[in-house]
Amino acid sequence: xxxxxxxxxxxxxxxxxxxxxxxxxxxxxxxxxxxxxxxxxxxxxxxxxxxxxxxxxxxxxxxxxxxxxxxxxxxxxxxxxxxxxxxxxxxxxxxxxxxxxxxxxxxxxxxxxxxxxxxxxxxxxxxxxxxxxxxxxxxxxxxxxxxxxxxxxxxxxxxxxxxxxxxxxxxxxxxxxxxxxxxxxxxxxxxxxxx
Numbered sequence: 001x002x003x004x005x006x007x008x009x010x011x012x013x014x015x016x017x018x019x020x021x022x023x024x025x026x027x028x029x030x031x032x033x034x035x036x037x038x039x040x041x042x043x044x045x046x047x048x049x050x051x052x053x054x055x056x057x058x059x060x061x062x063x064x065x066x067x068x069x070x071x072x073x074x075x076x077x078x079x080x081x082x083x084x085x086x087x088x089x090x091x092x093x094x095x096x097x098x099x100x101x102x103x104x105x106x107x108x109x110x111x112x113x114x115x116x117x118x119x120x121x122x123x124x125x126x127x128x129x130x131x132x133x134x135x136x137x138x139x140x141x142x143x144x145x146x147x148x149x150x151x152x153x154x155x156x157x158x159x160x161x162x163x164x165x166x167x168x169x170x171x172x173x174x175x176x177x178x179x180x181x182x183x184x185x186x187x188x189x190x191x192x193x194x195x
Contacts (some may be wrong), residue, residue, distance in 0.1 A: 001080070001114060002195055003088045003105055007098030007140050008120030009129055013150040016181040017120060018091050024191060030086040033079045035072075037092045072101070076108040099143035116194075119144030123155045123178070126163050138170060146175040146193055153180040 004021065006014040018034060025032040079088060092101050098117045106112050119141040122129070126149075129137050141147055149155075149163050160178045167176045175193065179186040 001084075001086060001088065001110065003090065003110055003115045004194070005090045005092065005098045005101050005105070005115070005117045006120055007092065007096070007101075007117050007144060008094060008150075009122065009125075009133070009137060009140065010094030011125065012094065012120040012122040013181045014091050014094070014120050017118075017148070017150065018089055020181055020184070020187060021089055021194075025087045031083065032087045032089065033083045033085040035075060035079065035088060035090045037072075037090075037096065072104050073108045076105060076110070080108075080110075097139055099139075102143065117144045119147035121147060121149050121163065121167070123149050123151045123159055123163055126159075126166075130166070141167075141171060144171075144174065146177065147171065148190065149176065149178040150181055152178045152185050153183045 006017060008014050015036075018036070022032050022034055076088070079085065090101060090105070092098065098119070102115050102117060105115050121137075121141070147167055149160060149167070152160060155163075155178075164176050164178065167174070177186060177189050177193070179190055181187070
């Protein structure tokens with residue numbers, strides 16, 4: 001069983017990406033479970049995913065790497081027991097630190113070598129994010145196995161190269177790929193990076 005954790009700031013396109021990945025694995029015939037952490041009272045994501053027929057577990061009202069850590073661990077154990085999926089995709093809130101989520105997943109009897117973090121950076125708001133929340137963004141991306149620059153379709157000329165350059169400088173050796181989860185541009189490259 002593989003676990004993918006989508007890490008990225010609010011509005012980076014994690015939910016759209018989650019839907020693409022869930023669809024890809026389902027088409028491959030692999031049983032996929034989704035675990036979505038919403039910080040608000042009403043979990044739109046969980047309802048949307050369930051309506052589309054996915055096994056989606058929702059953890060609202062809190063952050064799975066902080067106040068809901070015990071809830072995350074029991075949810076993972078239940079998913080393993082009740083669904084026994086091939087793939088689990090976890091979408092934490094945009095304020096979570098993915099490496100903390102990975103630590104909690106490890107405790108839930110999942111082989112650490114089968115847990116991956118996908119960092120998601122929003123090309124549209126990248127400059128703003130780095131200006132206002134650089135340290136937090138670096139913490140979110142620091143333990144990613146690879147980083148996606150999302151919303152390639154909305155990038156201004158030269159912006160992908162600028163963002164790629166910044167990420168390569170900050171995270172040398174970490175694979176970086178520009179995609180659009182919305183239009184599927186370069187999405188095949190993402191699929192190649194995944195198991």
